[in-house]
Amino acid sequence: MRGLVTFPGELHAGETVTGDPDHVWRPQGMDAWVLNLTVAGHGLIRQRQGLYRCDPGRLVLWPPGVAHAYGAGPAGWTHLWVYFHPRPAWLELLAWPEAADGVLTLDLAGHPQRERVEGLLRAIIAVMAGGEPRRVAIAQAQLEQLLLWCDAANPHAATGLDPRLGAAIGFALARLDRPLAVAELARAAGCSPSRFAHLFTAQLGLPPLAWLERSRIERAREQLLISGRAIAAIGRDCGYGDPTWFARVFRRHTGLTPRAYRQAGGRLPQQTRQR
DSSP, rough: OOOOBBBBBSSSEEEEOOOOOOEEEEETTTTTTEEEEEEEEEEEEEETTEEEEOOTTTEEOTTTTTOOEEEEEEEEEEEEEEEEOGGGGGGGGGOOOETTTEEEEETTTTTTTTTHHHHHHHHHHOOOOOTTTTTHHHHHHHHHHHHHHHTTTTTTTOOOOOOOOOHHHHHHHTTSOOOHHHHHHHHTSSSSSHHHHHHHHHHSSSSSEEEHHHHHHHHHHHHHHHOOOOHHHHHHTTOOOOOHHHHHHHHHHHHOOOOHHHHHHTTOOOOOOOO
């Protein structure tokens, strides 16, 4: 399959039990982040250097665009997973140690956070399988808790996101109502545009302008649900002066127009895809 693999909507979660040694092969990766926790058996991730083993308690995180190549060990593999588009505030919580080839990992085996993290993952899976109208919002709240607990177990948490990127992100989030260029963000970070773009993509998993568009739409989604303001005004506040263009970009991210999204109470179209 060519290109990035995508799932409809913002968040999906499940439990997979497999004995297939070639369970997943996505050479171009996915368009969102994928978090995986081994709970039984073990998995094998294929990398240029060889096989990386995932025993119970091992968390693995694939940023967007990083190849997915993994399967079960001889005794089978049970793992919990969640596919998600992070909120801007989560990005510093995703600075995990790198195993290799862009794949990130945390080992919670024997760690006091393991039971809590597994419980939150199972709660996310249960919520997403149910019929609660706000299930995505509930699952996102649970996922934020999960990432915060993972951060408590992250040996890199003290360094976290490069402070230059933090400065640029803060600059951008305070100015979502107007056009922003990569050069302007790079000046806020104090580095050249080319260096900034490389650093930003490496740490956040998205190019700066793609991240900026997603942040604008995330802001718009929140405003559509918590305020009764006119849709065109919300679009302007999120950097879209043209209502038609705002509706087009919003629909590309959510599958709904802003008006339909508000009427649906934030529920995105649900489609089933096998993982």
